[in-house]
Amino acid sequence: MRNESSNHKSENDYDIMIVGAGPAGISTWLHLHKYAPELASRTIVIEKEKFPRDKICGGGIGGWSEYILKNLNINLDLPKINISDLEFIYSEKKYILHQPNCFKMIQRIDFDHALVKTGVNRGLILHENEMFLSFTRKNNKLIIKTNKGTYNVKVLIGADGALSKVRKSMNLSNKPHIASTLEIFSPVNTQFDDEYEKKKIVIDLTYIDEDLQGYIWHVPHIKESKPYMGHGMANFHIHKNKPKANMIKIFNQVLNSRNIAINQKNWLSHPIRWYSKEDTISKPNILLVGDAVGIEPAFGGGIHFALSYGELSAKIIIDAFKTKDFSFKDYGKKIQAHLIGKWIAKCTNIALDLYDHKMDPFEAAREVFTIKQ
Ligand SMILES: Cc1cc2nc3c(=O)[nH]c(=O)nc-3n(C[C@H](O)[C@H](O)[C@H](O)COP(=O)(O)OP(=O)(O)OC[C@H]3O[C@@H](n4cnc5c(N)ncnc54)[C@H](O)[C@@H]3O)c2cc1C
Structure with missing residues (x-):
């Protein structure tokens, strides 16, 4: 699957590169496309696999994902x-x-492929079989090296899962x-x-x-x-x-x-990577989303978080292009103020008690799985 029709400046010059075409990466692009189609047309998504590709998962999705x-x-x-x-x-x-x-x-295998096809039908530029390797900084831009070439971008999104190579290359000092x-x-x-x-x-x-x-x-x-x-x-x-x-x-x-x-x-x-509010998850010009940031440590579902991270990050990126402030220094705070961060914090407290015999397991289950409007 490859869509090459685009609005970008020259062959390897894009405003945004999204690494990873799982739910978090595709959701980021789809929300960019919804709120700022011009910016979406100057965005490239690279994915190391070729679709349809599988991902180890239970495959359960609930109302949160369906809402998004x-x-x-x-x-x-x-x-x-x-x-x-x-x-x-x-x-x-x-x-x-x-x-x-x-x-x-x-x-x-079906879900991720269908999301990607939706993106491509809406104009997503997707390079499959292309793997992110590293980045360097030059004049407020990033130079990205992949196994297929070199790109200049303003913003890099690491949507490359729990073992994120983008995250590794950011040299963050987080606890694992x-x-x-x-x-x-x-x-x-x-x-x-x-x-x-x-x-x-x-x-x-x-x-x-x-x-x-x-x-x-x-x-x-x-x-x-x-x-x-x-x-x-x-x-x-x-x-x-x-x-x-x-x-x-x-x-x-x-x-x-x-x-x-x-x-x-x-x-x-x-x-599965889980997120702690002490974690650093952005650097100037770089944001992580989805499993590359982390999910919750009580029961660990993550498709809904991936889709939500996509919406939140798209809004933050659009704002950065408007204000020309690419520091992304408040990204962590914005996650914590969002339902994503609040839900992860709640589940973290439940996990701490549940996995220390301080909470009735059925009470924990009710707290996490009861649908609230
Ligand atoms: C065993 C298991 C069961 C689970 N069950 C559920 C469940 O039932 N329900 C639920 O909601 N969640 C579940 N999860 C969690 C869910 O799978 C993840 O939260 C979700 O896939 C995260 O989406 P993502 O887009 O962030 O990452 P991913 O889905 O991992 O997508 C990342 C993408 O990046 C690509 N990529 C990686 N490295 C590179 C690179 N260097 N260059 C280019 N591309 C790259 C990968 O090929 C992949 O396509 C489960 C997880 C596990 C491990």
Whole structure:
């Protein structure tokens, strides 16, 4: 997919470069296009993969994401499973939160591709198979090196995920806040996986008692039109001084309990970065968005944050071009004042208590998952 029709000044001269065409990068461009189409036409998005590309994820999206997509006038017609029940387990106890159509389970390969296609149809300049390598500064501009060439830009957006290369090249002195995950997908076994038929998500918090600062999930999934399940595990390890759970042992136990025999070398894994308000996430001419900044450390969903970071950053960039102030020095404060920062702060407090046995797991679940208007 490549759209070359553009309004930029010369071959490698753009106002803005967005690195990464996941939900955060594409949302940033779509919001630029909505609020400042001229600026969007002088923006390039580079993506190291070629679409359709997959991303390890549970694939659950809720009302927050749908609200943003609706405001962008996007109606993605994708294969999905509507979820109305979230079942939380702790030890022998269960708690069901029933909220009609509170989540949709989508496949990221479809979702991300559909978002990118929407952007390209609206004029997005996308270079696939192009990887950000480094940047240098020259006369209030940035010179960006990729595996395909060199670009001059005024603003660089790091939307390149939890392992962001843009973030690394900014040499920030933040403490790392990285959660580990494991995930596998397997065909539905009706003897064990009633989640598919009942269209429910299961979140099992039992392993908090085995030092897991996180949870296990079982979610219905569609893979190539077939009924599948996603089984996964996240360990946020927010209390760094506490012992680390043996994730491999626990995950083996969980898979065995469902008669799933998938060799460990075929398990998927990708880190989740969580955001702390002490983190520096911008430099003059450079902003991070989405997983490159971080999400929340209680339950760790991030598609809605990625879409929201896109809207917030687009407004901040538009303002920077108006005022000609590219310092982005208030970016952190603006995130904290936004719903993104407020929600992450709330979930961080919940995570600190939940993963220190100071909060009833079902109370934590209600706090995070109850839909408030
Ligand atoms: C196991 C797991 C399960 C999850 N489940 C859920 C869930 O059910 N619901 C939910 O809401 N969230 C979930 N998340 C979180 C969610 O996947 C992320 O928050 C979301 O993908 C963030 O979007 P993003 O655009 O910031 O980053 P990404 O989706 O990671 O996109 C980054 C893009 O940047 C590209 N890129 C990387 N490096 C470069 C480079 N150097 N040059 C050019 N391009 C580059 C990548 O190829 C990628 O396309 C889950 C995460 C994990 C790990």
